[in-house]
Amino acid sequence: MNEEKIAAVASVLSQWNPLGENARNIKDLDGYRVEAADIVFGLKVRGNSGKPERLVMEVLNQAFDLNLTPPELHRARTENLGNHGEGLGRAIRSPQPGSREGLRKSAQPLTFTLCASVPRTKNVDMLVSAEEEIQQVKMKRPHVVILGAGASFAAFPNGDKSGKKLPLMNNFIDILGVESLIKKTGLVFKSNNFEDIYSAIHENPMLSEIRAELEEIVYGYFSSMSLPDEPTLYDHLVLSLRHKDTIATFNWDPFLVQAIERNMGRFNPPMSLYLHGNVKMGACSSNHHMGINGTHCRQCGNEIKPSRLLYPVGEKNYHNDKFIAEQWRMIATELKKAFMVTIFGYGAPTSDASAISLFKTAWGSVDERNMEEFEVIDIRNEDDIRETWSPFIHSHHYSVEQNFYDSWIANHPRRTGEAYLNQFLEVKFIESNPLPRNANFQELWDWYDVLHGYE
Numbered sequence: 001m002n003e004e005k006i007a008a009v010a011s012v013l014s015q016w017n018p019l020g021e022n023a024r025n026i027k028d029l030d031g032y033r034v035e036a037a038d039i040v041f042g043l044k045v046r047g048n049s050g051k052p053e054r055l056v057m058e059v060l061n062q063a064f065d066l067n068l069t070p071p072e073l074h075r076a077r078t079e080n081l082g083n084h085g086e087g088l089g090r091a092i093r094s095p096q097p098g099s100r101e102g103l104r105k106s107a108q109p110l111t112f113t114l115c116a117s118v119p120r121t122k123n124v125d126m127l128v129s130a131e132e133e134i135q136q137v138k139m140k141r142p143h144v145v146i147l148g149a150g151a152s153f154a155a156f157p158n159g160d161k162s163g164k165k166l167p168l169m170n171n172f173i174d175i176l177g178v179e180s181l182i183k184k185t186g187l188v189f190k191s192n193n194f195e196d197i198y199s200a201i202h203e204n205p206m207l208s209e210i211r212a213e214l215e216e217i218v219y220g221y222f223s224s225m226s227l228p229d230e231p232t233l234y235d236h237l238v239l240s241l242r243h244k245d246t247i248a249t250f251n252w253d254p255f256l257v258q259a260i261e262r263n264m265g266r267f268n269p270p271m272s273l274y275l276h277g278n279v280k281m282g283a284c285s286s287n288h289h290m291g292i293n294g295t296h297c298r299q300c301g302n303e304i305k306p307s308r309l310l311y312p313v314g315e316k317n318y319h320n321d322k323f324i325a326e327q328w329r330m331i332a333t334e335l336k337k338a339f340m341v342t343i344f345g346y347g348a349p350t351s352d353a354s355a356i357s358l359f360k361t362a363w364g365s366v367d368e369r370n371m372e373e374f375e376v377i378d379i380r381n382e383d384d385i386r387e388t389w390s391p392f393i394h395s396h397h398y399s400v401e402q403n404f405y406d407s408w409i410a411n412h413p414r415r416t417g418e419a420y421l422n423q424f425l426e427v428k429f430i431e432s433n434p435l436p437r438n439a440n441f442q443e444l445w446d447w448y449d450v451l452h453g454y455e
């Protein structure tokens with residue numbers, strides 16, 4: 001049944017051929033089959049309230065990096081369907097320009113044909129219920145989650161347990177109360193951004209004492225932060241991923257470590273990595289294992305020594321520090337295996353250009369892979385997000401959410417892989433299983449126990 005619908009929509013798309021001649025340059029186009037599956041799925045999910053034109057536009061724009069606009073869709077709908085020449089919009093994947101000729105005058109309007117091809121009746125065979133999803137444990141590949149400052153800020157907009165605010169780059173100096181120390185440098189900075197200020201201090205060897213004092217204050221500030229007693233977004237995140245998954249954080253704050261610590265008695269936590277060092281994590285002097293500061297290495301018994309924090313300087317070198325080099329080696333390995341990557345609150349500042357290229361090398365440029373999902377959770381507007389992550393958005397399915405609780409993780413906890421397989425490979429409709437965000441710890445653990453029981 002589903003196959004028939006997808007074939008019907010694919011046939012409409014092939015006749016319309018929004019890519020024009022550029023379609024020939026796309027080897028895996030397969031008669032727009034993938035896009036057809038997305039449209040069938042989208043129509044089902046949005047039901048009668050969805051606007052088919054808008055959905056078609058979104059699917060095609062994402063798949064081919066076109067800039068189709070509503071007027072172009074309207075023209076395709078009302079004037080003609082066939083396009084064997086110039087593609088609509090701007091096709092970055094296939095930049096060769098084509099010529100516009102051979103339009104089919106007799107073709108039916110797009111929306112009419114689409115709606116006729118896709119009866120929107122409910123069909124239970126096509127739906128995977130939350131209960132069925134819970135019972136499935138099929139995915140072995142990791143879901144990789146990357147956290148930036150925005151994630152901690154989203155978790156604690158009013159501060160940590162004792163009301164300590166999470167600083168962002170542009171209010172860092174103010175929140176940490178280091179204005180007078182910064183004044184002592186005698187420098188004039190081009191902005192109030194911590195990245196610019198720290199970089200300038202770092203470049204000047206005469207300011208090494210001020211730099212050391214600044215680093216000590218920063219380390220102390222983050223070390224003294226702690227999670228509130230009740231369940232937080234960090235607890236929800238840690239509990240919603242399985243042991244095969246990975247959370248890599250750019251944040252120095254201790255929230256991820258603390259959330260893992262307080263939930264790991266009941267659940268085997270996901271792997272955690274600390275890409276810029278962390279105030280709670282370190283490794284033994286022989287670098288056998290990483291661990292929580294103050295504990296001992298399982299292999300040699302030596303005490304775990306704190307990691308150094310990687311500060312925001314223009315040219316970061318991820319290989320100078322053993323601990324940080326190892327974190328980057330491991331994230332690259334996990335990204336290569338990932339079926340889904342979620343970037344949460346990480347704005348990819350300019351000083352992190354090398355981070356983006358490392359991510360791209362590890363995950364984004366593997367041509368023979370397909371259908372991976374790239375998800376961004378970010379409060380910035382979608383244009384900024386598209387600009388930052390364009391290398392990934394060009395070649396993968398992607399979604400953008402403003403709120404963690406709208407994400408794949410929060411709606412398919414511990415089963416993002418199964419939800420992904422059901423939606424994209426089985427082309428089925430999936431029911432959400434949102435985590436109970438207002439539950440206390442006992443209720444929360446009992447809820448996750450049901451999922452854990454099938455694993």
Ligand SMILES: [Zn+2]
Pocket residue numbers: 284285286287288289297298299300301302
């Ligand atoms: Zn050791």
